[in-house]
Amino acid sequence: xxxxxxxxxxxxxxxxxxxxxxxxxxxxxxxxxxxxxxxxxxxxxxxxxxxxxxxxxxxxxxxxxxxxxxxxxxxxxxxxxxxxxxxxxxxxxxxxxxxxxxxxxxxxxxxxxxxxxxxxxxxxxxxxxxxxxxxxxxxxxxxxxxxxxxxxxxxxxxxxxxxxxxxxxxxxxxxxxxxxxxxxxxxxxxxxxxxxxxxxxxxxxxxxxxxxxxxxxxxxxxxxxxxxxxxxxxxxxxxxxxxx
Numbered sequence: 001x002x003x004x005x006x007x008x009x010x011x012x013x014x015x016x017x018x019x020x021x022x023x024x025x026x027x028x029x030x031x032x033x034x035x036x037x038x039x040x041x042x043x044x045x046x047x048x049x050x051x052x053x054x055x056x057x058x059x060x061x062x063x064x065x066x067x068x069x070x071x072x073x074x075x076x077x078x079x080x081x082x083x084x085x086x087x088x089x090x091x092x093x094x095x096x097x098x099x100x101x102x103x104x105x106x107x108x109x110x111x112x113x114x115x116x117x118x119x120x121x122x123x124x125x126x127x128x129x130x131x132x133x134x135x136x137x138x139x140x141x142x143x144x145x146x147x148x149x150x151x152x153x154x155x156x157x158x159x160x161x162x163x164x165x166x167x168x169x170x171x172x173x174x175x176x177x178x179x180x181x182x183x184x185x186x187x188x189x190x191x192x193x194x195x196x197x198x199x200x201x202x203x204x205x206x207x208x209x210x211x212x213x214x215x216x217x218x219x220x221x222x223x224x225x226x227x228x229x230x231x232x233x234x235x236x237x238x239x240x241x242x243x244x
Contacts, residue, residue, distance in 0.1 A: 018243050019192040020078070021047055022055035022179060022205065025065070027198035028215045029230055032163045041072035043234050048074055052243060053186070055080065057175050057195075057205055059160070059167050061125055062086040062095065078186070083160065083169050083201050084178035085127030089185060097127060098177055099170050104153055105129040108168065111149065116142070129168040136164050160201040167201065176204025183208070194242055196233070211242055 062081030
């Protein structure tokens with residue numbers, strides 16, 4: 001059953017100012033490794049057509065997310081890729097970056113490829129390093145291997161462990177920093193942003209949003225509302241009141 005916060009349910013006047021809805025992808029808009037359902041894409045199109053701006057914020061590359069948005073029929077989706085490493089502004093068709101890719105990530109990638117060979121796949125990123133083991137059951141082993149490599153440089157990078165992959169990003173790069181930068185460019189205040197996510201790498205994005213909707217029970221966040229699925233969230237009175 002959905003856990004809808006009493007604060008939001010009682011504060012409709014505050015909650016109906018949303019201008020930007022920003023969504024994580026895997027685990028939020030779709031289950032891991034599955035396509036985004038057409039009914040979800042249809043709802044996103046409805047929100048966009050009603051005047052809301054739609055943002056896609058994921059660990060996937062920005063160019064992949066831009067294609068995903070076009071495939072869903074979104075006309076001007078704002079894109080944050082690589083866990084905040086790359087921002088693509090649909091209005092100006094320009095990419096921007098918070099930092100440059102540090103050489104240490106190239107060194108980690110080279111060593112991982114040498115040690116794991118064809119057992120892993122490296123996502124083609126501009127800033128972050130994303131490693132997919134071809135066997136998902138190897139994620140914990142790969143995470144431990146990378147964690148040991150990161151020990152000497154733990155103040156320089158951050159690692160996120162997912163169901164199917166591992167992301168390594170420079171310190172200072174996260175979904176929140178990118179969302180804050182994008183919102184400034186779009187002249188949208190924090191209180192006018194509604195964020196949807198499901199895992200630890202979404203927490204920085206939540207902190208830069210006025211309202212938060214969590215999908216699933218993997219994490220906790222103060223004053224967020226939570227639902228078991230994006231379908232349940234879209235059908236809820238709380239989300240409807242946020243964006244009406």
